[in-house]
Amino acid sequence: MSISLSSHVLDTTLGKPAAKMKLTLTTQDGQIIHAQTDSDGRCNQWQYYDFKAGEYCLRFYTKDYLISHHSQAFYPFVDIHFELTENGGHYHVPLLISPFGFSSYRGS
Incomplete structure (x- = not known):
């Protein structure tokens, strides 16, 4: 069985996907792989990477997105280590964001 990874960012204040958010x-x-969420807030741009067991980190660059949609951002980025x-x-790693909070969990 191979290992695969996807992510999804949702803006809980607007109740909408967070489109065009940069992440690494x-x-x-x-290795550092650069990506961006699509119009539905999803990211699967590393589908061709050969994942191995080990520790990884997704960094979501939240500041630009939050400032453009809410005029403020307490967290300039969010790192999720897994x-x-x-x-x-x-593996699916969702991120729920608002200007002053965030949460994540292992999705399906």
Whole structure:
């Protein structure tokens, strides 16, 4: 079973996806992969990366998005560190944001 990863960013204040938000994925071997959410707030731009078990970090650059939609942002970025396991299948890392808060969980 291979390992795959996707993400989704939702603006909980507007009740809408956070489109065109920049993010980076730092892999377990130190590579940095740049990406951006699509019009539905989803990101799967690393689908061709050969994921291995290990620790990863998604950095969501929230400041520009929040300032443009809410005129303020307390968090300039949000880092989510997580661990992929061998034969872990698909991992989905959603981010829920507002100008003054955020949360995440392992989605499906």
